[in-house]
Amino acid sequence: MHSNGPVARLVDEFARLPGIGPKTAQRLAFYILSQPPETARRLAAALTEARDNTRRCSVCLNLTDREPCAVCADPRRNPEMLCVVEQPRDVLAMEKSRGFRGLYHVLHGSISPMNGIGPDELTVRELLQRIAGGGVKEVILATNPNVEGDATALYLSKLIQPLGVRVTRLAHGLPVGASLEYADEITLSKALEGRRELY
Amino acid sequence: MKLYADEAVVIKSVSMREADRVLTLYSRTRGKFRVVAHGVDKPASRKRGSVQPFTFGKFLLRRGRDLDSVDQCEGVEYFTGLRQSLEGLSYASYLAELVDAFSPEGETTAGIFELIMESFRLLGGENDRLLARSFEMKLLCLVGYRPHLDSCTMCGAANTPGKIIFVPALGGVACRDCAGGEKSFALSGGTLEILKVISGWPLAKLSRIKTGHVREEEIKKALRGFIQYHLEGRLKSIKFLDWLDGD
Ligand SMILES: [Zn+2]
Ligand SMILES: [Zn+2]
Numbered sequence: 001m002h003s004n005g006p007v008a009r010l011v012d013e014f015a016r017l018p019g020i021g022p023k024t025a026q027r028l029a030f031y032i033l034s035q036p037p038e039t040a041r042r043l044a045a046a047l048t049e050a051r052d053n054t055r056r057c058s059v060c061l062n063l064t065d066r067e068p069c070a071v072c073a074d075p076r077r078n079p080e081m082l083c084v085v086e087q088p089r090d091v092l093a094m095e096k097s098r099g100f101r102g103l104y105h106v107l108h109g110s111i112s113p114m115n116g117i118g119p120d121e122l123t124v125r126e127l128l129q130r131i132a133g134g135g136v137k138e139v140i141l142a143t144n145p146n147v148e149g150d151a152t153a154l155y156l157s158k159l160i161q162p163l164g165v166r167v168t169r170l171a172h173g174l175p176v177g178a179s180l181e182y183a184d185e186i187t188l189s190k191a192l193e194g195r196r197e198l199y
Numbered sequence: 200m201k202l203y204a205d206e207a208v209v210i211k212s213v214s215m216r217e218a219d220r221v222l223t224l225y226s227r228t229r230g231k232f233r234v235v236a237h238g239v240d241k242p243a244s245r246k247r248g249s250v251q252p253f254t255f256g257k258f259l260l261r262r263g264r265d266l267d268s269v270d271q272c273e274g275v276e277y278f279t280g281l282r283q284s285l286e287g288l289s290y291a292s293y294l295a296e297l298v299d300a301f302s303p304e305g306e307t308t309a310g311i312f313e314l315i316m317e318s319f320r321l322l323g324g325e326n327d328r329l330l331a332r333s334f335e336m337k338l339l340c341l342v343g344y345r346p347h348l349d350s351c352t353m354c355g356a357a358n359t360p361g362k363i364i365f366v367p368a369l370g371g372v373a374c375r376d377c378a379g380g381e382k383s384f385a386l387s388g389g390t391l392e393i394l395k396v397i398s399g400w401p402l403a404k405l406s407r408i409k410t411g412h413v414r415e416e417e418i419k420k421a422l423r424g425f426i427q428y429h430l431e432g433r434l435k436s437i438k439f440l441d442w443l444d445g446d
Contacts, residue, residue, distance in 0.1 A: 021216050113285075113292035114211070114252070116438035147252050147288060154285040175242070184248035186277040 007033065059130070061106045061123050063088045071095075071104060078102045080137040084127065084156065086110045086144060094142065102140075105130065110148035111155055119155060127156075131163055138166040145172040145190065171196075201262050202270060205229060208255040208315055210295035214240060221266065222250055223299055224258070225315060230307035231299065234260055236269040249274035253281060253291050253319055276316075280323035287323030289443055290331050293436040294318055297335065300430050301342045310341045317402050328415060329397065329405050335422045336398035344429055347371030348395055360388040365421040367428035382428075384421040390414045394421075 007029060014025035032040050056062070057069035064070070071077060071091070081102025085091055091104050107122040131139065139160050143149035157167045171194025174183055183191070207226035214220050218240035223233050236250045249256040249272045259271040281287035298315060302308065318334050339345060350357055352371045359374065364383040366373045372391065373383070386394070393410055397418075400408075410418075427433070 019217055111439075113289040113436050113439045114296065116435040118439050118442050147282075147292075150282055151285055151288045154283075154288070158285065182245055184245075184274045186248050186251070186254075186274060186279070189277075189279065 056106075060104045061108065061126060062091050062104060076101070079135055081140065082130070082136050082138070083140045083142050085142045086149065086152070090142065100140075102138075107143075107152065110143060111152040112148045113151055114147070122152075124156070124159070128159065128163075131160060131165055136165055138168060141167065141169040143169075202259055203262070204257065204259050206255070206257050206275070207232075208312070208319070209250060209252050210298055210315070212250060212252050218244070220250065222269070225298060225302070225312055227312040228307065229305065230311070231302040231304055233266055233304065234258075234269055235263070235266045236272075239269075246272050251277075252295065253278050253288075255316065255319075276320075278319040278322070280321075281319055282323070284323050284327075286327045286443065289436065289440055290327045291319060291322050293331060293434070293440055294322075294334050296434050296436045297338060297426070300434065301338060308341055311338065314338065314341065321402055324406075326406050328419075329408065329410060330402055332415070332418050332422060333397035333400070333402055333405055335426060336394065339422075339425070340398060344370075344425075345398075346394075346425060348391060351377050353377035358388075358391065363388065363391055365425070367421075367425040382424060384417070384424055386417055386421060387414065390417045394418055 010029040010032070011022075011025045014020055014028045015022050017025075020028070032043070053065045054063050055065075055067070057064040057067065057072055059068045059072040062069050062071070066073075078101050081100075082105055083094060083100055083102055084105045084107060085094065086107050086109065088106055088108075091106060094100050094104070105123070105127050107124070107127070109117065109122045111117060111119055111122070130136070139156075141153040141156055143152045153169050157169070160167050171190075172187070173191030173194050174180070174187060180188075205224075205226045205228065207224035207229070209222050210225050210231075211223035212220050215235070218238045220236045220239050221233055222236055223231060225231050236246060238244050239246050239250050241247075246269060248254075250269065254274050255276040255278070256272050256274040258269055260267045261270045278291070281291045294315070298311060302311065314334065314337055318330060321330055324330075336346070346365070347370050350372070351374045352366070352369045353373055354377050356374050356377075358372060362375065363372050363386045364375060364378055365371065365386050366378050366381050366383045368381040369378070372386070393408065393414055396408060397405065423437075
């Protein structure tokens, strides 16, 4: 096999994808090539179609194929609650839980003091404009419980609180199905912070 | 022995392929070293909490061909104070990056481990900025770059109050004639004294020092000039700190 032939190029393209190492890339490439040509054409068509028809929703900045996105366009959703997430995949996770009936705002990243990534590289300005537009009563910061997510939440709450809007953060605690004895101290202390009354 | 134990603080964590991370650890006995933590980005990983940056923990490590890997780990101290404020997190990132930049892998320098631990315990309070300056001075001293502050580094002339300049390329203060065309930073008399004090005093006592904005800015600029002279390449976390400081 020539290292610059079409097969090698296909392997290279797969290897660029997140979470795919060189071995997996090779396996995927050879799988595609072992199948009838239709398989490859369907995959290629799905890729270009998805890419060409996906843009950011002008309201929440989530990825969408229509404007505004299905969540923003849904009249049954509560526009007074805004859930701020780092990535489009977080919206997906929240929606799967079906526990949230408000609207979203996607930051497309998180603040990373370690990597010099500041708020300018996120959609913070759009978030503030949205809040300034009125109607939002509570902003739920649903950033990840790690250094970047913490930094992002701390920054946003400092910015949003003066606007007279209630700011909350997702409670971080014990994963369902986990047992107390295996929880680390920081998880336990966060779970304790986020404890609630039993009725 | 394939397995060995160590206690170390996580100063950096970089995500890799799959759910793996490469951690940069600093331990009292081994100094700075890197290990791979497999699967820690998976939701069910038990190691996840204890491999977060700015966590001190007990590690059971397995020798590997390239990097050693984390077999087990248990968080011991999480420095929750620094996690409560944006300043705390940002300064912790900066101090960790400084240690990383000034420490060769696999080499121990006495005092650095203790300096990291003490700083991480104190960050998140009212004094993060001065604490960072003191950390810079102490770290520079530990790694052998102690800035010369007592007299002109070139001719030995006593410091003339009001005319003191700090010249990174010369390794400390100098008189104007000796400085030549090298990049220099003006220090007022009081600032020089503070610089001496913060390199000697314990971090926990820094709150007793009254500095003022002008002096803090002078110290910040001089030390940054000094650090950047010795480090090739820019520190990534500086950009964010400057943004926090509003400049
Ligand atoms: Zn939308
Ligand atoms: Zn001189």
